[in-house]
Amino acid sequence: xxxxxxxxxxxxxxxxxxxxxxxxxxxxxxxxxxxxxxxxxxxxxxxxxxxxxxxxxxxxxxxxxxxxxxxxxxxxxxxxxxxxxxxxxxxxxxxxxxxxxxxxxxxxxxxxxxxxxxxxxxxxxxxxxxxxxxxxxxxxxxxxxxxxxxxxxxxxxxxxxxxxxxxxxxxxxxxxxxxxxxxxxxxxxxxxxxxxxxxxxxxxxxxxxxxx
Amino acid sequence: xxxxxxxxxxxxxxxxxxxxxxxxxxxxxxxxxxxxxxxxxxxxxxxxxxxxxxxxxxxxxxxxxxxxxxxxxxxxxxxxxxxxxxxxxxxxxxxxxxxxxxxxxxxxxxxxxxxxxxxxxxxxxxxxxxxxxxxxxxxxxxxxxxxxxxxxxxxxxxxxxxxxxxxxxxxxxxxxxxxxxxxxxxxxxxxxxx
Numbered sequence: 001x002x003x004x005x006x007x008x009x010x011x012x013x014x015x016x017x018x019x020x021x022x023x024x025x026x027x028x029x030x031x032x033x034x035x036x037x038x039x040x041x042x043x044x045x046x047x048x049x050x051x052x053x054x055x056x057x058x059x060x061x062x063x064x065x066x067x068x069x070x071x072x073x074x075x076x077x078x079x080x081x082x083x084x085x086x087x088x089x090x091x092x093x094x095x096x097x098x099x100x101x102x103x104x105x106x107x108x109x110x111x112x113x114x115x116x117x118x119x120x121x122x123x124x125x126x127x128x129x130x131x132x133x134x135x136x137x138x139x140x141x142x143x144x145x146x147x148x149x150x151x152x153x154x155x156x157x158x159x160x161x162x163x164x165x166x167x168x169x170x171x172x173x174x175x176x177x178x179x180x181x182x183x184x185x186x187x188x189x190x191x192x193x194x195x196x197x198x199x200x201x202x203x204x205x206x207x208x209x210x211x212x
Numbered sequence: 213x214x215x216x217x218x219x220x221x222x223x224x225x226x227x228x229x230x231x232x233x234x235x236x237x238x239x240x241x242x243x244x245x246x247x248x249x250x251x252x253x254x255x256x257x258x259x260x261x262x263x264x265x266x267x268x269x270x271x272x273x274x275x276x277x278x279x280x281x282x283x284x285x286x287x288x289x290x291x292x293x294x295x296x297x298x299x300x301x302x303x304x305x306x307x308x309x310x311x312x313x314x315x316x317x318x319x320x321x322x323x324x325x326x327x328x329x330x331x332x333x334x335x336x337x338x339x340x341x342x343x344x345x346x347x348x349x350x351x352x353x354x355x356x357x358x359x360x361x362x363x364x365x366x367x368x369x370x371x372x373x374x375x376x377x378x379x380x381x382x383x384x385x386x387x388x389x390x391x392x393x394x395x396x397x398x399x400x401x402x403x404x405x406x
Binding site: 002005006009010013016017020021074077078079080082083084085086087088089211 | 257260261262263264275276277279281283285286287288289290291292296300301303304305306330346
């Protein structure tokens with residue numbers, strides 16, 4: 001119960017920080033909508049729905065990257081991560097809370113982005129929405145872990161995409177697959193498996209990336 | 213409480229600490245001095261459990277919930293108020309009667325009136341006072357203080373003196389400072405890093 005209370009307190013703090021600073025969500029929203037507008041005009045008329053589905057996933061991954069890049073900024077600016085690491089709570093609670101907050105920001109951006117996508121390109125299938133939701137879990141758990149690894153280095157802006165994008169490739173494969181095939185069950189199961197596996201790995205390993 | 217034998221630390225190829233021996237008994241007050249770059253902060257971070265030694269043996273005989281660490285940075289969120297910051301740490305440290313303890317500390321360090329202001333609007337001295345509140349919030353057994361007088365005005369420094377007066381002997385201290393005269397009277401162990 002203490003673990004959940006710690007996660008709740010830390011996630012609430014992240015949401016409160018975003019509410020005050022408004023650094024992350026507005027930039028994610030502007031970015032993802034701008035990307036769809038650019039794609040709308042860049043894609044030649046008569047392009048296939050499959051190409052548009054691919055673009056949706058490109059936009060989601062890079063929008064998430066924008067949010068992940070901001071995720072540990074409050075901790076970095078005042079080195080608050082040191083104080084959180086010293087606190088007696090399980091250190092994985094820091095990761096889980098940050099993942100939940102990032103998931104909330106990404107989800108909020110997608111609540112606007114997906115209808116815009118449907119408007120500019122083609123309608124959304126239930127399997128695309130399910131794929132996005134499952135991929136978001138993987139993006140946020142893995143991305144937060146990688147973000148914590150990168151934040152303590154000098155080359156953090158470079159390191160985050162370098163580490164995150166290769167790990168996000170399976171999510172893109174699963175997401176695009178779920179969006180374009182007639183029977184998406186296999187791809188959704190793959191995304192679910194990725195989420196469980198990587199969430200467990202990140203949960204177990206987080207302790208080792210936050211101590212020098 | 214702290215036992216260091218031949219402790220050293222490397223960051224890549226760069227050595228920042230070599231062959232440190234230190235014994236601080238329970239209730240002791242260790243004063244660490246030395247020029248900039250001598251490794252004071254690194255040693256304190258290792259004793260607080262934030263970094264591991266590259267060589268040697270370091271034993272700190274206290275669990276991390278009983279450590280209070282004051283760093284160069286205040287380790288508080290600028291977008292939160294003083295009250296929100298201390299409430300968060302109070303929850304994480306499972307401080308009993310959290311609200312009363314937070315209120316008492318804010319009042320003692322002269323921040324009660326400014327408790328609802330965001331820390332970003334605080335002066336450096338006020339932020340340092342808040343950092344001291346954070347360190348004392350969970351009544352730690354080991355206090356690791358890195359340059360605790362930094363940015364404090366005369367009144368703030370006197371407040372800190374009062375706290376040290378009250379707590380020394382009862383708690384264990386590891387303090388680094390460029391102004392050793394200020395805390396010399398408490399020191400039971402001295403370590404000069406070159």
